[in-house]
Structure formats: C-alpha cells, structure tokens
Amino acid sequence: MKWYKMVLLIVCVLAAWPCLPVKAQDFTGQGDSWQEVFANKKGTVTALYDDIEPFIYMNREGVLEGVEHEIMESLKPYLKKKYGIELTIQWERAGSFNNIYNTVKTTRRQGIFGWSYYSITPERRKEVQFSAPYMPDLNVLVTNNREPMYATSQEFTVKLKDMNAYIMPGTTMEEDVQSLKEHFYPSLPVKKVDLDYDVLRLVAGDKNGFGYVPLSIYIVALQKGIKVKRQNVLSSRREGFAGVMPLHSDWKPILDEYFMSEDFRLLTGTIVARYLGSEVKDLVFGPAEQKAASATLHTLDLVSLEKEIVTKRLMDTALEVQRHQSMRNSMLVALFFIVLLTGVLYSRYRTKQKLNRQLQEHNQQIIGQHKKIGHMNRLLKLKVLQARMNPHFIFNSLNSIQYFIAGDDKKASLQYIGRFSAFLRKVINYGDELSIPVTAEAELLKEYLWLEHCRFPGRFDYEIKTGPNIQQASILPLLSLGMAEETLYKGLLNLPPAQKGKLVIHFNTENNCLVVFITDNGMARSQAIALEKKKGLNGQENMLESRIELFNAQNGKKIIRKIKEAEHAGDDNISILEIPQPLFSQEQA
Known part of the structure; x- marks a missing residue:
C-alpha cells in the first residue's frame, strides 16, 4: 500500500471516530442477584452514577450525596429491618448519562443499578427495567434572558427560524427539542453538550438560544446565578424519574415493594425538600398529584419562587459591594477616631463608659447563670424521676422468667429473656436522655x-x-x-x-x-x-x-x-x- 493511501485511510478513520457507537464502560463492582442476597442474608450491588446536582454529586468535603444517593442508600436499612439482610452498595462513577445507561443495558450481572435522573419512556422499557418513579418528571422550556415571555406556543414556534437549540444527547430533553424541530422547523440548528448545566450556561450566553431541562435542574441553576428565562409554554411531562436495572435483573420486585411503601413516600418528600427546599418540593410533587394537563406548573407559585431567588441573588451581590464599601469606610473612620482619641478628656469618658458597660454585662451574666442553674436543677429532677420509672416491672418480669423456667418451658423462657433484655437495654440507654x-x-x-x-x-x-x-x-x-x-x-x-x-x-x-x-x-x-x-x-x-x-x-x-x-x-x-x-x-x- 502506497504511503498516500495509508494517510487517506487514517484520515477517514479519524473522521468517522465520533460517529462510532458508544461502548459501555467496564467496571469492577460486584452485582449479586436478589436471590443470592436473600439466601445468604448479605451481598453487594453496584450503583453507577455521574455527578449532577442535586441528584447525585460530591460535596465540598468529598462525600457523595444527593437525592438519588440517599434513595439508594435507604434501601439498606429497609432490607435490614424487614429481611435481616446486610446489603453493601458500591458506588462507581461511570462517566456519563449515556455510558451508565449502555452499561446497565448490556451487563450480564443482575445487581447493577444506574442513577442519573432517568425518565421512564416506552422505548427505554424495551431495553432496561425501571424502579418505580421517585419523583415527577417535568421538562421546562428555557430561553435567553433577553427573550420576551411568550403567551402561546404558536408565538414561540414562529420564532424557531431565528433560534439555536442546545441538547444533552440520549435524554428526553433531546426528544422534546427534536419534536419541535420535526413539527415546526426542520432546519433548526441543534448543538449537543455533555450536561444540563452546560445547556443552561450556553443558553444564558446565546441571545437566540433555548433548550429543555428538568424543573429541578432549572431551580438549582437559578440559585447558582445562571441567568435564563423559563417560558410558560411547551413544557412536557413524563411518568417520572427512576433508577434503571438490567432487563434480566431479579431486583425489580423487591425495589418496587420498597418504593411503594409508606415509609419511602415520606422519606422521598423529606429528601427532595432537603436538597431543593420545601417550596420546590411542593412545586415538583404538586402537579403530579393533580393528574391534570392544565396543572403542569403551579405557575403563580413558581413565578413567585423565581422572583425570590433572583431577588436574593441581587441582594447578595449588593451586600457584597456594600461590605467592600463598609471596609473602606471603616478604615477612614478608624483613622479619624485615632485623632480624636488623642484627647485626654474624651479618653477618660470612653473608659468610664466602657467600665459601666462591663459592669452591666457582668450583672447580666450572673442573672443568666442563676437561671441556667435553676433550669439544670429542674432537668436533673426530671432525670431522677425518669430513672425511678417502673422498677416493679423489672421484678415482675423476673418472676415471669422464673415461672417459665419452673414450667420447663425453655423456648418461652429464652424468648422472653431475649425480648426482656432488649427492652431493658433500651430503658437504660434512654435513661440519661431528656x-x-x-x-x-x-x-x-x-x-x-x-x-x-x-x-x-x-x-x-x-x-x-x-x-x-x-x-x-x-x-x-x-x-x-x-x-x-x-x-x-x-x-x-x-x-x-x-x-x-x-x-x-x-x-x-x-x-x-x-x-x-x-x-x-x-x-x-x-x-x-x-x-x-x-x-x-x-x-x-x-x-x-x-x-x-x-x-x-x-x-x-x-x-x-x-x-x-x-x-x-x-x-x-x-x-x-x-x-x-x-x-x-x-x-x-
């Protein structure tokens, strides 16, 4: 083969490289099946993830946290309590949204879970299993801040010929953009990025930019100071966000059992409120409960929350500027007071005032300490009374144990002693608590x-x-x-x-x-x-x-x-x- 043919072949391969199909990334974690874990009363599964706040991410201390992290970790105490199973979860960063999905889709292991706020769609159900949805899935349309607010969908679709779309490949946000392109403007330019936050940053920097992002991502972006505008039109709703598992995995029934429990419903609301705030939690969960197309957004509440976030951000900026001005002014005032304090009479006056204040503060401290001592005495009495609660019950229980033993009922004796010791241990542990x-x-x-x-x-x-x-x-x-x-x-x-x-x-x-x-x-x-x-x-x-x-x-x-x-x-x-x-x-x- 001549040298120029070899060069041409290399150039063609490099040009085609981006178009090659995405291959699932190898990972080292375990993936025990539910059958194995149930039989052995212990086991290890692997949870694949990629950083995306607030769903799952590393905090400043280097600790993994987020909505999906806490949901997956909460499975461990549930299995421990109900089935006596010790489950270990290995968290492994898998690189990207698509790579997690492809890995779960192609793996032969059963105990593999993927977490990256996956939307449940009919097409994906053919390739992977989904857990029950843990929160509603609502995509909102965002544009550059300089765009006007569109009153109707028609007003926005007419403007598509002048706009640029930004998408994250392989997501339902890409589907929403492609649907607009298909139905209203086939020549719409579409640019691909790696993360939803990249979509928002690019839209914020492009006066003709727009894209789709989940409502929760949009709210976090506002709090981070990314300047975009949410349009009240063309939002889309799907069944919900969920974790993914291989089609052949036997973990789905036990995961569904836990997700459908009352404990999980209460826990999910608490987790979402912790990472997004109680107002956002009500906005995200509220429309799903109403089950009506007209209730896609609590529009007034969401607009109010947006204004509150933007106002707080502006106030923080203003306070930062004011802080710098205050520091400069403080230095000038300090120099001025140094000159004034050279006067002997003023110095004596200031000293006298300072001594009076110290005396008053000392008196207040004595009064406060007196109150604290009285309060501590009352708490001590509460603890003493608490320690005296029900001593006769212990002696009665000992008599019962004696009765079981005398009746040669070993099983009842051992069961009663076990439960009695557990009860007594709790009483002792709580004995020092207020x-x-x-x-x-x-x-x-x-x-x-x-x-x-x-x-x-x-x-x-x-x-x-x-x-x-x-x-x-x-x-x-x-x-x-x-x-x-x-x-x-x-x-x-x-x-x-x-x-x-x-x-x-x-x-x-x-x-x-x-x-x-x-x-x-x-x-x-x-x-x-x-x-x-x-x-x-x-x-x-x-x-x-x-x-x-x-x-x-x-x-x-x-x-x-x-x-x-x-x-x-x-x-x-x-x-x-x-x-x-x-x-x-x-x-x-």
Missing part, C-alpha cells in the same frame, strides 16, 4: 406490651398506631409507657378473667402538638383507685403526674393530660396526652 423521638418511644412501648402480654396470656390484646407525620416529634422517655402501664394495671387486669381486655394506643400530630390517644375497655379509673385503697395498695399515678408537673413548671407550653372514664357498659376509657412540639426550646435543649 427526650427521645416518638418513633423510639413507640418501639419501646411495643416491647413492653409484648412482655406484659406474655405475662398475662389471654387477658388482653393491644394495638399501637402511628400517624404519618410523627417522625420529627419527640417525647419525654417512658411517658406514654407510664400511661400504658396505668391503663393496663388499673383498667384491663381488673376485668373478670372471662372478659378479654383491649388496649389501643395512637400517636399523631395536631396543631404543633404530639397527641397520645389511649382507649381501653377496662375498669373505670375511679373504681380501680377505690379497689386499690380497699386492698391497701398505693398507686403509681403520682410518679407520672410529678414528671408532667415538673416539665410544665419550666416551660411556657404545657403537657396536658385528659382522662375520660367510661360512663356506660360497653364504653371505653379514654386517656389523652397533648405534648407541645418542639418539646424543649433551643435555649433549654
């Missing part, structure tokens, strides 16, 4: 009632319910347990042996309060107290009341306790605790 999450209190209550149910088989049934918004609520440790114990011993266990008791405890939040609602079909409290006095016994009510009274003595907001006795046969006794939230003010905590 407050605990209400979810922890509910779990402690479940352990306690299970133990009592074993001690008194067939005497009562119980049920514990929790409302949807209690995750952030807190409570004094063992407070609801004290109420449950009082209900059990004064109400249910005083019933005739042939009558079975029923205890229902419900935790909910209402009007900045945690409400503990307890109902039972046992003996009325006044009758129980009279019966105890007749037997010469002292009740445990004073301990519970003392804790509530001590808490109320040091707080503006009070714990309110209400008891309504059954008036007629068949009625239930009702006990209610209304606990203010937050439990302690920042100063007290």
